[in-house]
Amino acid sequence: MSVPVLEITNLHKRFGDVEVLKGIDLTMQRGDVVSLIGSSGSGKTTLLRCVNLLEDYEEGIVAVAGEQIGYRQQNGRRVRLREREIARQRAMTGMTFQHFNLFPHMSAIRNVMLGLVRTRKMPKDEAYATAETWLDRVGMKDRKDHFPGQLSGGQQQRVAIARAIAMNPELMLFDEVTSALDPELVSEVLAVVKGLAADGMTMLLVTHEMQFAHDVSDRVVFMQDGRIGEEGPPDTLFHNPKSERLAAFLKSSKF
Amino acid sequence: MDYDFNFAAVWRNFDLLLSGLGLGLVLALVSIAIGCVIGLFTAFGMLSKHRLLRWAAHGYVSAIRNTPILVLILFTFFALPQLGLRLGKIESFIVTLAVYSGAYLTEVFRSGLVALPPGLREAGLTIGLTELGTKVRITIPIMFRNVLPALGNNFISLFKDTSLAAAIAVPELTFHARKINVETFRVIETWLVASLMYVFACAIIAALLRRVERHLAIPG
Ligand SMILES: Nc1ncnc2c1ncn2[C@@H]1O[C@H](COP(=O)(O)OP(=O)(O)OP(=O)(O)O)[C@@H](O)[C@H]1O
Ligand SMILES: [Mg+2]
Numbered sequence: 001m002s003v004p005v006l007e008i009t010n011l012h013k014r015f016g017d018v019e020v021l022k023g024i025d026l027t028m029q030r031g032d033v034v035s036l037i038g039s040s041g042s043g044k045t046t047l048l049r050c051v052n053l054l055e056d057y058e059e060g061i062v063a064v065a066g067e068q069i070g071y072r073q074q075n076g077r078r079v080r081l082r083e084r085e086i087a088r089q090r091a092m093t094g095m096t097f098q099h100f101n102l103f104p105h106m107s108a109i110r111n112v113m114l115g116l117v118r119t120r121k122m123p124k125d126e127a128y129a130t131a132e133t134w135l136d137r138v139g140m141k142d143r144k145d146h147f148p149g150q151l152s153g154g155q156q157q158r159v160a161i162a163r164a165i166a167m168n169p170e171l172m173l174f175d176e177v178t179s180a181l182d183p184e185l186v187s188e189v190l191a192v193v194k195g196l197a198a199d200g201m202t203m204l205l206v207t208h209e210m211q212f213a214h215d216v217s218d219r220v221v222f223m224q225d226g227r228i229g230e231e232g233p234p235d236t237l238f239h240n241p242k243s244e245r246l247a248a249f250l251k252s253s254k255f
Numbered sequence: 256m257d258y259d260f261n262f263a264a265v266w267r268n269f270d271l272l273l274s275g276l277g278l279g280l281v282l283a284l285v286s287i288a289i290g291c292v293i294g295l296f297t298a299f300g301m302l303s304k305h306r307l308l309r310w311a312a313h314g315y316v317s318a319i320r321n322t323p324i325l326v327l328i329l330f331t332f333f334a335l336p337q338l339g340l341r342l343g344k345i346e347s348f349i350v351t352l353a354v355y356s357g358a359y360l361t362e363v364f365r366s367g368l369v370a371l372p373p374g375l376r377e378a379g380l381t382i383g384l385t386e387l388g389t390k391v392r393i394t395i396p397i398m399f400r401n402v403l404p405a406l407g408n409n410f411i412s413l414f415k416d417t418s419l420a421a422a423i424a425v426p427e428l429t430f431h432a433r434k435i436n437v438e439t440f441r442v443i444e445t446w447l448v449a450s451l452m453y454v455f456a457c458a459i460i461a462a463l464l465r466r467v468e469r470h471l472a473i474p475g
Contacts, residue, residue: 147475
């Protein structure tokens with residue numbers, strides 16, 4: 001088997017005295033789509049943020065494409081990588097946020113171009129063309145010169161997806177792409193994500209949209225108090241939950 | 256009371272007043288430019304995770320803000336040469352005003368930085384920018400636009416503070432006005448004209464700043 005795109009081994013994460021991730025193991029192969037579900041505070045966001053080192057982790061290994069993220073082993077000790085190395089590693093994954101986090105002082109296309117020019121060192125015209133292609137792909141080409149403040153939430157999130165995916169990452173991380181959106185804007189964004197999944201993009205996504213998780217995922221992971229409670233194909237997990245907790249959670253999510 | 260206004264003596268020296276006004280503007284501009292750089296570094300110092308840096312930044316800001324500016328001007332001009340640092344009066348004044356404005360701008364920039372949503376920095380990091388890259392491309396440009404009105408107010412009050420340079424004989428507007436006053440005894444006329452020149456200059460600066468603000472405003 002080839003090197004997994006993501007391999008998480010015994011990941012632990014603490015905020016002060018509180019252990020939020022208590023030993024997570026998760027492996028994803030190229031093209032896998034994995035959804036993280038679970039109740040609020042179970043550690044879904046934190047898990048995503050450890051994958052691109054927006055949060056440091058204390059124990060365990062997060063590896064993307066075979067490379068440990070954030071640390072290296074030296075004489076049996078964990079040493080944090082240098083800033084430049086970490087920046088390079090972060091660009092191996094793309095991420096979208098619940099609240100989009102577009103750069104408000106740049107037009108949509110500039111938002112997408114920034115990483116291409118600064119991180120990928122693409123010439124400006126090539127970056128422009130690439131950005132335009134991706135904006136077209138998410139249905140935002142005709143608004144490419146609009147600023148984030150001039151776009152709806154759904155449009156902003158689609159630009160944010162284009163910004164992440166244009167970097168050609170190994171792995172995409174989506175944190176609740178639709179939870180800040182008005183109900184009528186949800187489907188346009190989910191359609192984009194589904195399209196990317198169909199194209200074979202490797203994706204790890206946190207969602208409260210159970211139907212969407214069911215439709216798009218190869219595997220669903222139920223997080224429970226910082227651990228993986230249950231994991232499996234969507235049909236099994238949603239229709240034959242093994243644990244009381246998952247059954248109760250699914251019921252409360254009106255699936 | 257009847258007083259015969261006679262502006263002839265003032266008009267005769269009007270070019271001096273104008274050149275003084277011009278010098279004041281240049282002094283304020285150069286000082287605030289340097290002050291911005293100082294303020295930016297100190298603001299990051301205040302928000303640093305290193306205690307020593309935070310400490311130094313706070314020390315600088317409170318020392319400057321708790322000293323009258325006239326005392327700072329006199330100290331730089333008269334005391335520093337005794338310590339072996341010899342500066343011309345204009346340079347000396349610019350140093351003072353830059354260090355002075357730096358302390359006030361630190362507060363402006365610091366509050367501008369903490370007001371930014373943390374997600375902007377994180378979004379920058381996720382596309383592979385370094386911490387410095389996110390500052391240069393994202394946080395500083397946005398913060399700068401947000402604090403532009405406060406920056407403008409600082410510039411105007413700094414410009415008015417240039418009148419204190421008269422204390423060390425820098426030939427700006429107040430200095431020339433005092434000289435004309437002494438030489439012509441046209442006290443009311445001289446100070447009236449000088450005051451109006453400050454007022455007009457400030458009004459023009461304010462109008463220009465509003466245009467810049469509109470030009471740089473983030474759409475939407
Ligand atoms: N920066 C932080 N400092 C301290 N505690 C934190 C921090 N971020 C998250 N936590 C805590 O870690 C736990 C897990 O949070 P996390 O955001 O990962 O949950 P989640 O599963 O994404 O929840 P939600 O569905 O509400 O988004 C929570 O108890 C939260 O309070
Ligand atoms: Mg979350």
